[in-house]
Amino acid sequence: MRAVAIVALVLTAATAPALPDDEDVSPYREMKTFARAMELVREDYVDEGKADYHDLTYQALRGMISKLDPHSDFMDPKEFKGVQEDTRSEFGGLGVVVGVKKGRLTIVAPMEGTPGFRAGLLPGDVLLEIDGKSAEGTSMREAVEKLRGEPGTSVALTIGREGKSQPMKFNIIREVIKVPSVRGVRLLTSPRAGEPRIGYVRVTQFSEPTGKEFAQAVDSLEKQGMDALVLDLRFNPGGLLSSAVEVAGEFLPGGALVAYTEGRSPTANRRYLSPEKTHEPRSYPLAVLVNGASASAAEIVAGALKDTGRALLVGETTFGKGSVQSVVSLPDGSAVRLTTAKYFTPGKQLIHEKGIAPHIVAPMTAESESALLAARRREELPTGKKRAAGVPRGDMPLQRAVDALRGVLLYE
Numbered sequence: 001m002r003a004v005a006i007v008a009l010v011l012t013a014a015t016a017p018a019l020p021d022d023e024d025v026s027p028y029r030e031m032k033t034f035a036r037a038m039e040l041v042r043e044d045y046v047d048e049g050k051a052d053y054h055d056l057t058y059q060a061l062r063g064m065i066s067k068l069d070p071h072s073d074f075m076d077p078k079e080f081k082g083v084q085e086d087t088r089s090e091f092g093g094l095g096v097v098v099g100v101k102k103g104r105l106t107i108v109a110p111m112e113g114t115p116g117f118r119a120g121l122l123p124g125d126v127l128l129e130i131d132g133k134s135a136e137g138t139s140m141r142e143a144v145e146k147l148r149g150e151p152g153t154s155v156a157l158t159i160g161r162e163g164k165s166q167p168m169k170f171n172i173i174r175e176v177i178k179v180p181s182v183r184g185v186r187l188l189t190s191p192r193a194g195e196p197r198i199g200y201v202r203v204t205q206f207s208e209p210t211g212k213e214f215a216q217a218v219d220s221l222e223k224q225g226m227d228a229l230v231l232d233l234r235f236n237p238g239g240l241l242s243s244a245v246e247v248a249g250e251f252l253p254g255g256a257l258v259a260y261t262e263g264r265s266p267t268a269n270r271r272y273l274s275p276e277k278t279h280e281p282r283s284y285p286l287a288v289l290v291n292g293a294s295a296s297a298a299e300i301v302a303g304a305l306k307d308t309g310r311a312l313l314v315g316e317t318t319f320g321k322g323s324v325q326s327v328v329s330l331p332d333g334s335a336v337r338l339t340t341a342k343y344f345t346p347g348k349q350l351i352h353e354k355g356i357a358p359h360i361v362a363p364m365t366a367e368s369e370s371a372l373l374a375a376r377r378r379e380e381l382p383t384g385k386k387r388a389a390g391v392p393r394g395d396m397p398l399q400r401a402v403d404a405l406r407g408v409l410l411y412e
Helices: 002-015 028-044 053-066 077-086 115-119 140-147 210-223 241-249 297-307 366-380 396-411
Strands: 073-075 096-101 104-110 126-130 154-160 168-173 182-187 198-203 228-232 257-262 270-273 286-290 312-315 323-329 335-344
Touching: 028 053, 053 073, 053 335, 073 077, 073 140, 077 140, 077 323, 096 140, 104 115, 115 168, 115 366, 126 140, 182 210, 198 210, 198 396, 210 241, 228 396, 241 257, 241 270, 241 297, 257 297, 286 297, 286 396, 297 312, 312 396
Parallel strands: 198 228, 228 286, 286 312
Antiparallel strands: 073 335, 096 104, 104 126, 126 154, 154 168, 182 198, 257 270, 257 335, 323 335
């Protein structure tokens, strides 16, 4: 019966009218070429152990998907099961977000309070080796798998850093990554007579409790008589979209558009709106600090507040990671992670590979960035002192943001 069905299928294909080459969008014509190449490898390749049909198919799928973009990949059943377990359990890691820049695995940002941050890894560091093996040609997924592991175990990294003639070596102990995402809450200006009170809040990533923590931090500053706020999203690699929408929504009316996605499938087209609130949107002047290590969800917040005219952006153009990945399981237990949509700001600006440009350009030198992160690391130490009021020396973007807010308050 099966043979009859196959013959019928072949006859149907043979009698169907041929389409011109430029109109044939069926994969079956190309599969004939693929199958012939696989047969040649199976029959004639010198090493028979490498010519298994199953392995060849998986290698072909892996190569095909990975060439689309750095965020799409193919997972065999074991890898897919591991990804599913990761979403349900804790894991040990370094607390660094890895991206691909100019074809090289690059640290987007180390998250504050994590082993990678305390060890001194910096945004822009290029991963050359992981545990003594070259990282060249390693996909982002493979790199993340190698960096993760049991808490308490170590991973050896060889890093290339701009301005350093020789590679740098780090040996870092993995930990369970659970760190507060809202930090540095304080008034930057002293409450002298006639002096505006400018608050400061730094969001280091967007995790599940970030929205609530951020609202509480801002509430505490408002009780101190805050007149304006600086929201620092520098070195923020992103995180949960829902938390980003909550943070942006603190300054927008309920139901306002925060971001939207567009893809080829209608199901990929979505709109993300600020949540309805029991209080009015916070209306005082707002400045948002961004830099080249502000990525993903951080860019969504910055883009929404910029396009709605709710905030001044100060700093540098953001990283430009604004795409949506969907995981689709396949019949044999494997899966494909595929980029299916891209994020846009309310003003219809594409985020992916473009980033969000600031209103006020205020770049930092590599030395100034290193000094800023070193100061934040010192705050993490048990003997670390809390930062005093005022703008830290050398933090020019923060100074520009404070000056801009003073100008707005004076104008008002």
